[in-house]
Amino acid sequence: MTVFHRNEQKNPLPDALKGGVIAIGNFDxxxxxxxxxxxxxxxxxxxxxxxxxxxxxxxxxRSVFNPDKPVFRLTPPSLRARLLEALGFHCVVEYPFDREFSTTSAETFVKSILVDWLGASQVVTGVDFHFGKGREGGPAFLMGAGERHGFGVTLIDPFRDEGAEIISSSRIRTLIAKGDVAQAAGLLGYRYTVEAEVFKGQQLGRTIGFPTANMELAPEAELKPGIYAVRFRRADGTLHDGVASFGYRPTVSSDGAAWLETYIFDFDGDLYGETCSVSFFGHLRDELKFDGLDPLVAQIRRDEEEARALLSGVRTLGDLDTVIAF
Structure with missing residues (x-):
């Protein structure tokens, strides 16, 4: 699948990709x-x-307009591209958004991007999509622009879950911040997954028999500190069950940095420098401070047993979950 990144939007789109159906949105x-x-x-x-x-x-x-409080991204661009490719899309255009671009008129956006560059034959988006300076481009504007420029427009109503509640990124963020990764998975359609490079930590886990793959999440990530049953995917695609701790290591550290530390079951290898992903299947318990290493080790053994039991019975939630976590 083709991904157009920053500045590449100025390049001509390959003829084979012109005249397509364009789905517009952040899709976080x-x-x-x-x-x-x-x-x-x-x-x-x-x-x-x-x-x-x-x-x-x-x-x-939202991160551009409020840089001091960047949005907690559910899916980084690389993971989003993998999901969109799995759905069947041919191309993802990651158009650069900055304050200058936000002043572009709605008509200029339509003419320069949708018509001249993409050659859109049909545009599909949510009914709440707005664009252009001052959000002047709304559903009525887009419908009129389609009539003027010769492309169709389809507007999709908000999708509701089995309880008739609207599924939104903000709702899922709230669940993850509470540690409810199981309910978040039900709304996502796949297990919540993070991706980062493995780095060398304090290596304390190795000395107590539980070596971990350490990853640092984005500062704005709002995952609740605690212990989770997870699946760990290496860069080569191989999957391993494990138990992960996200938090501040109160028993052994006081440096204030939050890490994701994954103990990978039945694995012995060097992962340093490798970009891997971790998919969350269940929250086992909150992060605790223990009175020394012995009670910590005993609890880790219990966590491992519980995680193995949980993961032994999991089933895929659908095609995207299969791509990500199975």
Whole structure:
């Protein structure tokens, strides 16, 4: 799948990708609500025999307007691209978003990007999508622009779950901040997953018989500190069950930095410098401070046993979950 990054939007789009159906949105999380928009775009592209393309924006607009409080991203761009490719999209355009771009008029956005550059034949987006300076481009504007420039427009209502609640990225962020990764997975359609490079930590785990792969998440990540049953995917695609601790290591450290430390079951190898991912299947307990290493080791053994039991019975939630965690 082709991914257009920063500055590449100025390059001509390959002819093979022009005239496609364009799904527009941030799609942070590619959750079940987003999949309603994405699925409609894919269906229309397949029926017409044209490319299916996602147009999204980097960085997240909310982080641009409020840099002191960047958005907790459910899916980094690399993971989002993998999910979109798994759904069947041919191309992802990660259009650079900055304050200058935010002053672009809605008409200029339509003419320069959708018409001249992408050659859109159909645009699919949510009914709450707004664009252009002062958010002047809304559903009515987009419909009118489609009539003027010759492309179709399909607007998708917010998708609701089995309890009739709207599925949104903010709702999923709240669940993850509470440690409820199981319910978050139900809304995402796959297990919540993080991705980072493994670095060398204090190596205390190795000395007590539980070596860990240490990863540092983005500072804005709001995962609740605690112990989780997880699956660990190496860069080569191999999967391993494990138990992970996210937090501040109160028993052995006081440096204030939050790490994700994963004890990988039945594994012995060097992972330093490797970019890996961790998928969360269940929250086992909160982070605790122990009175020394012996009670800590005893608790880790109990955590391992509980994680192995939980992971032995898991089933895939669907195609995206299979791609990510199975």
């Amino acid at each position: 999380g590619v959750h079940r609500g987003h999949q309603a928009v994405l699925g409609e775009a894919l269906e229309r592209a397949q029926s017409r025999g044209v490319p299916a393309i996602v147009l999204t924006f980097e960085p997240h607009p």
